[in-house]
Amino acid sequence: MSLRIPLVKNRFATLLSLYAPTLPSESEAKDSFYQSLDEALRRIPKNDKIFLLGDFNARVGQNSSIWSGVLGRHGVGQANANGLRLLTFCSEHNLTITNTIFQQKAKYKTLWMHPRSKHWHLIDYVIVRRSDIRDVHITRAMRGAECWTDHRLIMAKVHMQVRPPLRLQGPRRRRLDCTRLENPDARNEFCCSLAEKLGGMELSLSSSENTMDQKWNSISSALYEAAAQTIGYKSKNHQDWFDENSETINDLLKDMHRAHRATLKSPSSSSTRQQWQRICREVQRATRVMQNEWWTKKAYEIQSFADKNDMHNFYNAVKKIYGPISHCITPLKTADGLSIVFC
Known part of the structure; x- marks a missing residue:
């Protein structure tokens, strides 16, 4: 072998x-x-x-x-x-x-x-x-x-330095905001949309020609489309300095990923590695400028609320930056080790 x-x-x-x-x-x-x-x-x-x-x-x-x-x-x-x-x-x-x-x-x-x-x-x-x-x-x-x-x-x-495998990451799938289903109006809207989509494929689901996998794929796609149209996707709990709509930074990131893939395919080539390192430096400079501008703008905004003694908007702006406080439950055993206390 x-x-x-x-x-x-x-x-x-x-x-x-x-x-x-x-x-x-x-x-x-x-x-x-x-x-x-x-x-x-x-x-x-x-x-x-x-x-x-x-x-x-x-x-x-x-x-x-x-x-x-x-x-x-x-x-x-x-x-x-x-x-x-x-x-x-x-x-x-x-x-x-x-x-x-x-x-x-x-x-x-x-x-x-x-x-x-x-x-x-x-x-x-x-x-x-x-x-x-x-x-x-x-x-x-x-x-x-x-x-x-x-x-x-x-x-x-x-001693062998194994080449890492080339893993191409696809686009990340956005998560649905299922917490909106707690609202009765959003839940009714989702049920109506789902019933409409399932009603349109009733013939294909009842047909004996389609396999069980095909029927399940149809049902799952209908569920996902109805949820995406009615309840939407989750949004970030905090504000981020990175601007996803900036065409300049998006172009630089695409060039960096393209140069990185080329470097992984031919690791012995010095030209591709130098090009990748050059683009990485450009991306780093651009993101630092974007981050500094965003923090400067937020600092002026929060300072203006403090000068006006508007504590409500002051703390709301701070929470938007740092996000909500996560509370965790730590289980501890008692001295005899027979029961667990949550604190």
Whole structure:
């Protein structure tokens, strides 16, 4: 199995999960396995990071002087025939077995115990490109992980900066002001509008040709349209300095979002990133000017009410700026812990 993960700077990491033939297997099966693995590696671009993860059923030993660059100085045991195949393959493709490059106790390196000799061996590996060894922090066996298998779980900590996914946010849906339904006149108006809309689609709802999903979509759209026409949408509880009707700031925000999407698509391009940063600075300057003008205007308005000693409009203007005070209920347990008191 293979998995290709996008990284930053327009790079990728390819993970290959595999299971090699055992030592008693036929030579044809082993040749076929390494031939398939060789073809898979050659299809991977040269700039990709490679991680080979799996049970190779091979003992590579600890002769790091002969297999320099492939083996580290902290191997385990003696190499067998399958291990020589794996070492030759890694040498051809400039790969390194990360299990052997970290100095640690044998119990953190060995992964499988032979059922007859009761000796622990290293046959599961995490293999990377020789040029990417610096990205691997540690490779070790997790002795406490129980997965109903005779192999210990192997863990490798690797430094990779994964590219964040590109999420395009659509327009936000406005919320209906359902509190207006407490008013009898608004409630009657909503009921009349809904009855009129449902009456127009009575034939389509009673028809057996339409599925249940189609009927529900018709009913839900009628409910939403009737509510939008009669009770309307929620408005903000406080006044905001941001002017949504300003064409200048809206154009700048559209340019900023467009430049941001272009930067995410090509993170290695310096021109797109510089353009995005330039537009961000322009948006920041424009919003600061808008905010300062709004606060200056509100300050003069509130000060004028204070000079006239008009406390009613003074406090109303302050409430419009800061919004209503939210009261929260905090539940507390009594000393015996058997009951809850709300305060």
